[in-house]
Amino acid sequence: MEIALQDSNVKSITKDIDFTYHKENLVYNNETIKILKPIQVKGKVVVSQGIADVKLSVDTRMLHTCSRCLEQFEQDLELNVDEKVSKNEQEDGNIITLEEGNILDLRDVVLNNIYLALPIRILCKEDCKGLCQTCGANLNHEQCSCRSDEVDPRLSALKDMFKEV
Ligand SMILES: [Zn+2]
Ligand SMILES: [Zn+2]
Structure with a gap:
């Protein structure tokens, strides 16, 4: 037109x-x-x-x-x-x-x-939980077992320090 x-x-x-x-x-x-x-x-x-x-x-x-x-x-x-x-x-x-x-x-x-x-980030819903970084499970539908072991990278550096002591 x-x-x-x-x-x-x-x-x-x-x-x-x-x-x-x-x-x-x-x-x-x-x-x-x-x-x-x-x-x-x-x-x-x-x-x-x-x-x-x-x-x-x-x-x-x-x-x-x-x-x-x-x-x-x-x-x-x-x-x-x-x-x-x-x-x-x-x-x-x-x-x-x-x-x-x-x-x-x-x-x-x-x-x-x-x-x-269009929004800058397209989300299926506001509080979409996304995928598990480790196993790729869709956290909207399931709770994977690796989630509890997930450690903040900054904390894991600390953990290593303690190991050495
Ligand atoms: Zn989503
Ligand atoms: Zn997982």
């Missing part, structure tokens, strides 16, 4: 937006996130004096991998886009400038906003 910003110098144009963006994967923090359903984009764009006022709602579903326990889980993503884009640099810092040309591709706007909405 592309919008030409140059046409609008004459009068303001309002475009109703309703499209589906088929994209299979996102790459985020070197991880591939699978997109499970086509990204639904709805809303309105008003172009006036070379500036597009973009108001969209975005809806999709993704398959994430927990960065702590490495389990995969599905999650819906819904977000609203509310931003202004200009083909020329504006004094107003809230207005985003197009990198080049006069064509605003709403798919780029949608993708950027999805990336911004």
Whole structure:
């Protein structure tokens, strides 16, 4: 879905937006996130004096991998886009400038906003216990036996000192 910003110098144009963006994967923090359903984009764009006022709602579903326990889980993503884009640099810092040309591709706007909405660390749940460093057991599901022997590396240095005495 592309919008030409140059046409609008004459009068303001309002475009109703309703499209589906088929994209299979996102790459985020070197991880591939699978997109499970086509990204639904709805809303309105008003172009006036070379500036597009973009108001969209975005809806999709993704398959994430927990960065702590490495389990995969599905999650819906819904977000609203509310931003202004200009083909020329504006004094107003809230207005985003197009990198080049006069064509605003709403798919780029949608993708950027999805990336911004993702958390820095993707977790299956806030208190995910992760994997045992020793045996690799998923501590959300089981309690492994090596856990009690786990010693802080700083403490283990101390333990060695005592041995020598
Ligand atoms: Zn997890
Ligand atoms: Zn273990």
